Amino acid sequence: MKTFLLTLLMGGAMACLSQTTGSVGMGIALPPVALVDVEPPGNISMEFLAPVQAGLPITPPRANGSKWLNYTSAVSPAGNSRSISVSISQTLEGVELSLLTGTAVQGRGVLGIPSGQVVLGTTPVVILSGIRGASTGNGANSGHQLLFTISSSDYSVLRKLPATSIIINFTILE
Template sequence: MKKIKFTLSLCLFAFTFENISAQDTNTDNHTVTISVPEVALVDIEPAATKNITLGFTAPTEAGNPVVANAANNTLWLNYSSIKSVADPTRNVSVKLNAIIPGIDIHVTAAAATGSGGGTLGTPSAQLTLSAAEQTIISGIGSAYTGNGANNGHNLTYALAPGSGPGGVAVYADLQATATTVATVTYTISDN
């Protein structure tokens, strides 16, 4: 009976030794190289109808000023960003190609909504557009807003007659005109 116990113990030892040896020779490895491109894209949506018309209504009573028509909030600012190691965040700036005498053009960006993700930027307060670039969205990291209307930052444009002393335009500079075209440019760039 002792002989059977000895043989059984020897078989278990041999089985365990074979499993250890097999684990040492059944492994291998390789490397995976990953490339992530730097991205900085911005656009205004909807692309087909991004040109807007704003205007004023004449007073019906002598002594009253012209009144700006309703604000326009049909446009959306979309962007895609993969930041570099050197620049932790990006901004979107806005500028006007030329000042229109007697008229202030205000733009406000809302907080980002829609199907985007990542570190989306923070909008600034209402801006009065000028020929100098102004930051409208700051602190953009690696992020995307989603594409098209109802994604990204909703833009609201409003007109006002000249703002007086210290303002961009003065009411005395207003001139009747059928159409004046101003170009608003948005730029995404590193801080």
Template sequence: MKSIFTSFLQLFVVSLLLCNVAYAQSDTNEDSHTITITIPEVALLDIEPNASKNISATFTHSDEAGDPLAAPANNTSLWLNYSSILKAGGATARAVTVSITSGTAPGVSIKVVAGTATGGQGTLGTPTAQVTLTGSAQSIITGVGSAYTGDGASQGHQLTYAFEAADANYANLRSNAGSPDVVTVAYTLADN
């Protein structure tokens, strides 16, 4: 016959086992939680170096009768920087357009081309061919996705400006040495 102590011990051991089984069933060996990530839509553009982004173009003459004006050298001092994050479910790309927003220079053609991007990461845009500036917006860089060019001179797309007093427009030229013509050129980064 079993002693009461043995019976009690067996009952105690069975109780402990049942408690451990019940405890093990209420906990698991893994758990989880969520992380909410928010990405803002971004479309920012600027011209660098910011402190000296206004340029001058001075035509010259050889002082020899019969010679045309000589155009100024191409200007390559400016860089176009941008940051772009596309909106989910929105446009698949953006473009940079350029236009003259104020002023004229009769008889003078202003042309600009953007170089291939230097620096940055992501889907950087592809430059178009050289454009002759007008009052209408024209694409100068296409296919900009979520990307950044880097900030400052020597980052992004180098801009090359060329100036021309073409024979076809030569009759429109007028001396303005006392009051030079000022043309404002604007760049815009927007969804295609």
């Protein structure tokens, strides 16, 4: 009887010390993401200044760096890097609109590489390339500063223009 009791007690002690594990499967999905935004909201106004004395040239407006380009990107593992291009809705004869995209001031991941200063036209031109999984942050002073300049490209075709609106389109592409 003593042997049986001792065996029973040891078996119970072993059951208390044994470990069991459990597992559960988990599916994780991250869809491709491609978002682009210009901050802060609102339009830019740029005006040429008339000279104050005959013979002097028209003064182009000062460069405007009030806008910031923000984006978020998640590409598939086999996916290509992304780029951001820009185009304008119309060109104005004798007027050249240029854009210089700055290096990102903050962000995470593989951010875009600026292309340098580009002349804007109705055909899209790449301003950032090499974007992969990235997030620039949101709002002014986040992402890439956009510096717009306007100059007169050909005085022989300059004409008085009423206030003209141009739409600037930014597109993120894979």
